[in-house]
Amino acid sequence: MIQLETNFEPKIVGFLCRWCSYAGADLAGTSRIKYPPNVNTIRVNCSGRVDPTLVLKALALGADGVLIAGCHPGDCHYTNGNVKALRRFRLLQKMLDQFGIERERVRLEWVSASEGERYARVVRGMTEDVRSLGPLNWKARVEAVA
Amino acid sequence: MGTKRVGVFVCHCGLNIAGMVKVKEVIDKANKQPGVVFAVDHKYLCAEPGQTLIKDSIRQHQLDAIVVAACSPAMHEATFKNIAQLSGLNRYNCEVANIREQSSWVHDDSDKATSKAQIAVRQGIEKVKLNEPLQPITVPVTRRVLVIGGGIAGIRAALDVANGGYQVYLVEKSGSIGGRMAQLSETFPTLDCSICILGPLMVEVYRHPNIKLLRLSRVEEVKGYIGNFKVRVRQEPPYVEEAKCNACGECAKVCPAQVPNEFDFGLTWRKAIYTPFAQAVPPAYVLDSTNCLGLLPQACGECKKACDQFGTGCMNLDAWPQVHELEVGAIIVATGYELYDATKLTEYGYGIFSDVMTSLEFERMLSASGPTSGEIRRPSDGETPREIVFIQCAGQREPETALPYCSKICCMYTARHAMMFHHKVPEGQAYVFYMDIRAGGKGYEEFVKRCQEERGLLYLRGRVAKVYEENGKLVVKGVDTLSGKRVQINADLVVLAVGMIPSSETHELASKLKASLDANGFFSEAHPKLRPLESPTAGIFMAGAGQAPKDIPDTVAQASGAASKALDLLSSPTLEREPTVAQVVGELCSGCGICIPSCPYEALSLNAETKLAEVSEALCEGCGTCIASCPSSALSLRNLTDEQMLAMIEAIVAS
Numbered sequence: 001m002i003q004l005e006t007n008f009e010p011k012i013v014g015f016l017c018r019w020c021s022y023a024g025a026d027l028a029g030t031s032r033i034k035y036p037p038n039v040n041t042i043r044v045n046c047s048g049r050v051d052p053t054l055v056l057k058a059l060a061l062g063a064d065g066v067l068i069a070g071c072h073p074g075d076c077h078y079t080n081g082n083v084k085a086l087r088r089f090r091l092l093q094k095m096l097d098q099f100g101i102e103r104e105r106v107r108l109e110w111v112s113a114s115e116g117e118r119y120a121r122v123v124r125g126m127t128e129d130v131r132s133l134g135p136l137n138w139k140a141r142v143e144a145v146a
Numbered sequence: 147m148g149t150k151r152v153g154v155f156v157c158h159c160g161l162n163i164a165g166m167v168k169v170k171e172v173i174d175k176a177n178k179q180p181g182v183v184f185a186v187d188h189k190y191l192c193a194e195p196g197q198t199l200i201k202d203s204i205r206q207h208q209l210d211a212i213v214v215a216a217c218s219p220a221m222h223e224a225t226f227k228n229i230a231q232l233s234g235l236n237r238y239n240c241e242v243a244n245i246r247e248q249s250s251w252v253h254d255d256s257d258k259a260t261s262k263a264q265i266a267v268r269q270g271i272e273k274v275k276l277n278e279p280l281q282p283i284t285v286p287v288t289r290r291v292l293v294i295g296g297g298i299a300g301i302r303a304a305l306d307v308a309n310g311g312y313q314v315y316l317v318e319k320s321g322s323i324g325g326r327m328a329q330l331s332e333t334f335p336t337l338d339c340s341i342c343i344l345g346p347l348m349v350e351v352y353r354h355p356n357i358k359l360l361r362l363s364r365v366e367e368v369k370g371y372i373g374n375f376k377v378r379v380r381q382e383p384p385y386v387e388e389a390k391c392n393a394c395g396e397c398a399k400v401c402p403a404q405v406p407n408e409f410d411f412g413l414t415w416r417k418a419i420y421t422p423f424a425q426a427v428p429p430a431y432v433l434d435s436t437n438c439l440g441l442l443p444q445a446c447g448e449c450k451k452a453c454d455q456f457g458t459g460c461m462n463l464d465a466w467p468q469v470h471e472l473e474v475g476a477i478i479v480a481t482g483y484e485l486y487d488a489t490k491l492t493e494y495g496y497g498i499f500s501d502v503m504t505s506l507e508f509e510r511m512l513s514a515s516g517p518t519s520g521e522i523r524r525p526s527d528g529e530t531p532r533e534i535v536f537i538q539c540a541g542q543r544e545p546e547t548a549l550p551y552c553s554k555i556c557c558m559y560t561a562r563h564a565m566m567f568h569h570k571v572p573e574g575q576a577y578v579f580y581m582d583i584r585a586g587g588k589g590y591e592e593f594v595k596r597c598q599e600e601r602g603l604l605y606l607r608g609r610v611a612k613v614y615e616e617n618g619k620l621v622v623k624g625v626d627t628l629s630g631k632r633v634q635i636n637a638d639l640v641v642l643a644v645g646m647i648p649s650s651e652t653h654e655l656a657s658k659l660k661a662s663l664d665a666n667g668f669f670s671e672a673h674p675k676l677r678p679l680e681s682p683t684a685g686i687f688m689a690g691a692g693q694a695p696k697d698i699p700d701t702v703a704q705a706s707g708a709a710s711k712a713l714d715l716l717s718s719p720t721l722e723r724e725p726t727v728a729q730v731v732g733e734l735c736s737g738c739g740i741c742i743p744s745c746p747y748e749a750l751s752l753n754a755e756t757k758l759a760e761v762s763e764a765l766c767e768g769c770g771t772c773i774a775s776c777p778s779s780a781l782s783l784r785n786l787t788d789e790q791m792l793a794m795i796e797a798i799v800a801s
Contacts, residue, residue: 013798019662019682026218029247037258040265040798041248042791043219048744049770049783054791061792062799077660077683078769079746088774113682114665120252 010064010130014041014123015050019077020112021069027116035120036127039067046070047108048081052092055106060138065105065130069122072110082110099142104129150239150275153209154185154267155200157192157216159246164189166250168260172215175264179271183207192222197229204233211239211277213270215263217246220682221673236279238726238785243270265801272793277785282722285764287373288475289716291709292317294365294655297325298698299480299690299705301347306709307478308356312716315472316351317379318361319651322426323348325482326691329409329423329506331513331520332566333698334558335593341425341515348427360470361428364651368477368658371767372685373721377472383465385433385441386419390460393421393429397449397457405437411507413517413525419449424515433463476685476712479669480705481655483646483691486549491541494642495613500526501620502613502640505559512566522570524639531574531638534567535622536560537610538580540642549645551666553695556643557584561597563641568600577635578605579624587697606633613640646695661686669693679708687711726784727766728773730759734780741772741781 016022022043028035044050047070055066068089070082089108096103107126111119154176158164169187176185184207188196191214204212212235214226219242230240245263253259289312293304296318304316316323327333328348330340351357363381370376386397398417406412409423418437421430439445441463450461488496488504496502501524503511510516511523524531538560541548557580564576583605585591598605610624619636626633648667656663661681662670669688672680679687689705690696696704715721728749737757742750749765750772752758759780773781773788782788 011799011801013795019660022218023220023662023682026220026244026247029218029251032251034254035252037249037253037255037262040262040269041244042269042794042798044770044786045767045783046769046771049774049786051774051788054788054795057792058795058799061795063795074657075660075662078767078771079660081746081769081771084744084771084775113662113670 008131008135010038010127010135011062012039012065012067012126012130013058013063014039014067014069015044015047016041017047017070017077017082018043018045020071020075021047021109021119023113024069024111024115024119027113028120029116031116033116033120035123038127038130039123046076046078046081047085048076048078050085052088052095055092056095059101059105059136060142062138064133064136065107065126067107067109067122067126069109069111069119072112075112101136101142102133104133105136150181150210151183151208152181152271152274153203153207153212154182154271155191155203155212155214156185156187156245156267157196157214158187158189159217160189163216163246163250166253166256166259167245167263168256171260172245172263172267176213176267176271179268181275182271184209191216192225197225200226200229201233204230204235209235211235211241211274213241213243213267213274215243215245215267215270218244218248238277238280239274241270241274241277243267261801265798268797268801269794272797273790276787276790276793280725280784283725283727283763284720285373285723287716287719287721288375288473289719290315290472290474291476291478291712291716292375292377292472292474293478293480295325295480295482295690295692296323296359296361297480297482297690298327298344298347299482299692299701300325300478301344301351302702302705303478303480303689303709303712304351304357305347305354306706307712308354310709310713312356312713314357315379315474316357316359317363317365318359319364320422321361321384321432322422322428323351323359323361324423324425324427327698328425329510329513331509331516332562334562335587335589337562339514345425348425352427359428362432363470365655365658366469368660371723373475373715375474375477375685377474377477379470379472381468381470382435383467384430385435385461385463385465386431387460387462388428388430390458391430392458393431394457395421395431396452397431397461400448400452402446402448403437403439405434410510410517411504413507413510476687476715477659478708478712479655479659479661479681479686479688479692480690481649481652481692483695484649486541486645486647488540488642488644491548491642491644493612494537494540494610494640495615495620496642499613499615499620501638502642504642504644505556505563508563508641509559512563520570522567522639529638530571532571533635533637534574534576534639534641535610535620535635535637536564536576536578536641536643538578538643539609540644542645543581549647549666551645551695552584553646554584555646555695555697557594558587558590558697560643561594564603565597565600568602572602574602576603577637578603579610580605580607581609582607587699608633646691648692652692659683659686679704679711685715723764724768725763726786727763727768728761728770728781728783730761731780731782732758734778735759736778736780738777740777741775744772744775746771
């Protein structure tokens, strides 16, 4: 059951690859594009570094959503780490289903270094999606069932 | 490690940060974090007084690690790591929290921006507490350079590196070096004949003992990293032995296959065996196998017969493409530009009316070696045009429909075109439609003024709405915004100043180089102001219009700059690489080998004796893909371990 809080501000962990998406987020900054402050980022070298376990742990520790952002397919600085991230993400989605967690809470997005506007759009969209889903309440939903 | 004494430094960046983020609150919060023994703010941490503050504080408070909350780490991480190192810390005991690009600049709620900055600082604190001191990895440098693109940028860069004493491979996709500049008739503002100033440089490249010219070549694959790139280049055969060919042209005389000459933008014809242009370097004929009647099986072979009989017998129709495996330390990208497809600008009728031309087509017509030997003629009937209209900004500065940007050079060359027209057709009348004149450059404004004052040359400020044909004339309908009147000109010829776009293969090449492109498809620089010659991908430098539209002086300056960057890299036999690579935690590894194929660099292998995974540190790029693949968590990335990732996640969610 989703509890609707009036002033709910989702906490979202963002894993951004250093070469494309982190640079894209920086570009949003230099372009002064505004977006909600709900995503705090962790800079990783490659989206392929993001172990799905870390995503689940982030949710278990209290995040309401997790954003993974990497280079567009074909543009990966490390050849194809982003494609590996995509494969793991597909499996992770199935796992989320089994946990009963809405898929919208975990997103994989391609944001290039020139897409500051796109990064802002992704953050806006994700924040709104997670806000309308409400708090995750991992303990009540996952641990209680298990 | 948990007992590190951490210092936190929060930068105001003038008002860039302090105008939105409440710096004092960030300091207060940081002071409450376990491990933090000192926190201070400063107006500009990156400048000398700020750096001294960091240095002094590290000594005074016996700090073991620092967190600098400032601009993006992409900006000044190296600066702050250097200052940490200078103060006696290991440079990896420094973390940067991004509170400008990802906080103060993107939020307009001061409280929320402050809270986000506090979290970012806390992430930095938690991470730096777990950082281990590391020493850079030293690797040898391959002291050779690859230059991609044989236009003026590539030529200048190749010559500078070669003159510096290092070997250069110059890769050019067409049959000759020279690029766009070879197609130009004159150059502004001096009206130097373009090929007269370019030609000698082309010859110098050809004769230089340190330059290996690979024409008809394309980069197929790029592996490796700064200092040690391995590049595979595929070279199509010219079917003509370069050294033996004396360009007698007997082969072309008998060739039955005729195709539009791309050098003249289809205003002339060439044969399937041809020389790209009269001053081509190397000065040899090339067989264009796609337009030849057939090589496999041989359909005609007339060229070879003629060459054997009347020429030097230099043809070999059984040649095969060659693959070169090049090892270089640095790559200079000089891939240049093309023109935006003018047929998309339907209002101007290019491609429908033959007397509507692009500026580069007009350029060929002005050239003494061009299709009309420098005379201005209407393509439709060969008559000399009396009334000519130049349309500047064609498809440029139009974010909605065409190119959003300004190509920078069109105001200048249009002025030159109009002036040349006036010199060649003194009784003619030229009209220039412009939005505003951008003539920033040495002697540029004076040049445009001179053109504007010429008789028979009228500058009209406004845009053209429509061009159509009526009674053998091109009717140009526009507006003169200065007089506020509609204008209609019945012209004989219309020339469009179409914008510059990156060469068609730029995106493909960028993917191979793993170099990023900007929103318009040009190569991105590591920093638009401070590192304009470098790609964010280390070891890749850029020059010329592949990075942004620019004129010849800027291109040459950038090429020399890129060459000096490459020479700087090559000046030492070794270079230091980031030691933040993968490592195997021996007792956890089961030797399953799942990680081995996940590595794009073949840096992982199973040890023959122990049967456990091991990392070759010189090959590892630190992407971390293997870490996510390991089922037993036996792999870890130095200074970005799972433990550190979790600590940062906690810092975010615990707030």
